[in-house]
Amino acid sequence: MSFAGWPARAAAFLVDLAVVGAALVLVSFSGLPDSDGGLAKLAPYLVIAAHGINRWYFGGRSGQSLGRHLLGIKLVYERGLLPIGALQAFLRDVAHAADTIVFYVGWFFPLWDAKKQTFADKITSTVVVKA
Secondary structure (H helix, E strand, O other): OOEOOHHHHHHHHHHHHHHHHHHHHHHHOOOOOOOOOOHHHHHHHHHHHHHHHHHHHHHHHHOOOHHHHHHOEEEEEOOOOOOOOHHHHHHHHHHHHHHHHOOOHHHHHHHOOOOOOOHHHHHHOEEEEEO
């Protein structure tokens, strides 16, 4: 098993953020009315749906969000190397709060950790491997 390095993980995360950015741009330029009761109130839900489908559904089901797929890496359980499922992918994203709360140290933990795990990976017993 070959663990994915920090540069690939960071680049995959940036691609996934670009998906959210693209959703924001599409919603912004969609011509949705801004009046009360207009479709513009759906915009945040559309952006969350784009993020959820990419990171939680596809990321959980196959281990690969768009970013991970493009970078050739995969998110799996530490034991068994199976994809983690949508709920666990969501909980892992929530657990990234632990990476952030300690002055962002958790995000850089893969640089020196033997399994190249963030705090969120340790909490959810996941690893990111080369696909």
